[in-house]
Amino acid sequence: MKSRKPSIPYLIWMVIFTLIPLVTIVIYAFTDKQGNFSFEPFKNAFFYSNVFFRSLWIAFLSCLICILLAYPMAYIMSRCKERTQNLFVMLITIPMWMNFLLRIYAWVILLQNNGPIDMALSLLGINANLMGNAGTVVLGMVYEFLPFMILPIYTVMSKIDNNLIEAAQDLGSNSVQIFKKVIFPLSVPGIISGITMVFVPAASTFLVAQYLGGTEDIMIGDIIDKIFWTDQNTGSAISLILMVAILILLIIMNIFGDEEAIS
């Protein structure tokens, strides 16, 4: 049998940084301010159910747009020469070298009233209020998370053996059929890990909506951020609900994805 000793440091790490905080959250969520067992935090959490569902919806929208943009991009990248591929990967990751907040500020400056885009549009006679709506929040999220969708899809696609494509051609597939029968089914695992990497953080993100959205567009992440200062129990309860909801969605998606890959 293989020795389990090498995994010990990771186990310690997981216990300290994953298990203990998780247990703490669960305890907080089921207690009131005095530390007694109570469903009070969940009752309070229901107050935010609108925000909660809208957050999931916005995360879903952002995720969908990311897929639609990332898939063709990843496909084109994987068909390029290796040097061009490396260049693409670098260009995609460069924005990530900059601080997250800075990138959001950059969008604020671009989109604000009397900002460059607003000015250009008003010259054309269009008067649009670019800031402070749900669309801008989705735009910010897509911008923020797009690389996390492109990279896993690209990785899976670039690993598809060219021989498989030749085999499909050999057996009578034209380019559309090659895509439908070979490339797409083989790239599904990439899409699934892309969704995991985009939907989860998008659903729980904060600050994006605060800076780009209006007062209506606040996300559940912002609520948790705010509420934790005053009421850790309710904050924990909302976090827990969010976690379970995401977990269920991911499980459903994985089942769906597996079937997709087999059929």
Next chain:
Amino acid sequence: MEQKSANAIVSLRNIYVKFDSEVILNHIDLDIKDKEFVTILGPSGCGKTTTLRIIGGFLNPDDGDVYFEGKRINKLPPHKRNVNTVFQKYSLFPHLNVFDNVAFGLKLKKTPKDEIKKKVRQMLAIVDLKGYEKRSVAKLSGGQQQRVAIARALVCDPKIVLLDEPLGALDLKLRKNMQQELKEIQQKTKTTFIYVTHDQEEALTMSDTVVVMNNGNIEQIGTPTDIYNEPVNAFVADFIGEANIINGTMIDDCRVKILGQELECVDKGFGKNTPVDIVIRPEDIEVVKPEDGQLKGTVTDTVFKGVHYEMTVMCNNCQLLIHSTVSQEIGTEIGMRIIPFNIQIMNKMFPTANNEFTATVVSADKEYNCIKIDIEGNIIEIENQYFDEGTKLFIVLPPDGLHIAGDGNGDLDDVYIESVIWKGEYNEIILESDERKWLMKSDQDEQVATYCPISFDFSKAVFTIADKEESD
């Protein structure tokens, strides 16, 4: 348009392929007969896989025509050709199970579902995989994957099946079984098989016709027996089976001089006193008493090989390999007899005995008695020779006048090693530079199909002033 031979299913005409600056196929012609098992045999890098890819439609030749049943199909994409391929690494679809892999081609042809089921079942039975329909291909052994790949190609009922070293990844025993099975499947399905391999034994056991390729050229086409018994040149003889390849001189029709002795043979038409290459298979040398032998030699080594002993005999400074059921002790003097039919005469692969070429003097120094000449753009200094600048020289350089520059600083860089043939005393190496071929003698064994720098030893060369009209 050139005429295709009558019963050829595929004809290649004047096919030329170049990758970067390297010539992969050098104007080859090939006819493949319907329902035959044809093997394209050659060392790696000889162009055999490229030939297969051209027939499959995965590669468009830079020049030349591909005909399928008399129709030119150069522009026809792979999915429209009635040809299916068994790929080297099987290339099964990992997301599909055995059934769906095999059914892939039929589904694309919009075959009715129950017919697909029936055909796939039948085909899986032929390749001995009954009941494997629902298995994942990733969980099959190499041999099973191989058979799925064969079933997937055959189920589409192609006119031709292309097989690219399909048994390369299997172990010896499985390979032997699969060889037999493939041959049986080919006969059962009455399909043309074009099989690519570098394994000469595989080629000899399975094929109706063997095509021997080397360095982008077809060296010989024939039945396995022809190729083995009557190789056209030293390369084929060396590549197929074990062989003694030695220098000889054709004295006259049916008279050949080898190893200092004049012997009778059956070949004619080589002219008088022509230098030739001789092949004698190790099993064709009969060991007799020294006084009864046509040739005499001393045993220097003997190894037991199971069925026979393999003896090395020194005869006239030349090593001969003999396979015999009777062993002789090392140091024994023996006699050897070879019946005329077993002496195979071949033209030399290199047209002349020496390297003969012209070069121009680019600078001359009378004081130091030396000149510089231009060979393929390389300026090479020659000492103890003087000719005026601009003179065209005709140079005769014997095969021992050039050698591989081990230190990497050669007169010519990146010379391609085309063939290395052991002549019993030394290796005869044919090299190819940008513009010409070179003949070299060497005691060293060199790796074929690699590049090396060579340097010249012009002290052995003979210089004459080339005739103005003749040279250009």
